[in-house]
Amino acid sequence: MEYPEKIFKIDHLEGISEKQIEEHLKLYSGYVKHTNLIFEKIATLSKDPDNNAYVISELRRRFGFEFNGMRMHEYYFEEFVEGPKEADKDSELSKILSEKYGSVNSAMEYMEDVALTRGIGWMVLCYDSIAKTPYVVWVGDHELGQLGGLSVIMVLDMWEHAFMVDYTPSEKKKYIRSFFNNLNWKVPENRFRGIM
Ligand SMILES: [Fe+2]
Structure with a gap:
């Protein structure tokens, strides 16, 4: 294939x-x-x-x-297709994020924190359907630290190639803000709905 x-x-x-x-x-x-x-x-x-x-x-x-x-x-x-769309506060995804992190905004702050991990890799929001809980983890390269069997809900590319046309390495935070400003929340919401 x-x-x-x-x-x-x-x-x-x-x-x-x-x-x-x-x-x-x-x-x-x-x-x-x-x-x-x-x-x-x-x-x-x-x-x-x-x-x-x-x-x-x-x-x-x-x-x-x-x-x-x-x-x-x-x-x-x-996650950028069909343009930016805010998180639906009544969605199932918003509910589980609020349960674990307090609110969707606090979850986003936590995701930003994880995305600022030193090195190249990814911030990944994933869901453990056995323990019924979301995780925000750092994945080095593309594969190091992926949690076995967990479904991916949202990813943010933190390799330098993902932002260095627009930002310097010391401006990572601006890139992360831009990512969230352009994120179509319908995409992670639909992914989550699909695995429930
Ligand atoms: Fe990339």
Whole structure:
């Protein structure tokens, strides 16, 4: 099977330039390409498994990086489609965020805090459907620290490539504000509804 590159119709965003999105989408495209390519490479190298054992192992390890690089970007870009929409205070998502963090605003403050974690990676809001509780976690690279079996509700790309066309590294906070200002809350709300 082959994963298709998804198309995201993203209109004008406040504080995140067209150039920034355009460059970022090129990187996304690379992750789709390499996710598809990695199986081909493993199949070719597997014709001589003894000589290629180390390379095959490394490619298998790499798969999580490439696959999550693809999937996490799809979550991210989708969150801008159809433009900014505020959180619905009566939604199920607002309810569970308010239960755990006090209010949707406090949850957003906490998400901002996690997003400011040093290094490259992602702020991820996910949901543990066994314990019935949301988590906000930091994921290094694209895959380090993903919690097993938890469903992704919202992601924020905190790799420098996600904001450096518009902001310097010391302006991360401005980028995070821009992300929340442009976020279509319907997207995480629908994701949450889908896993309940
Ligand atoms: Fe990215």
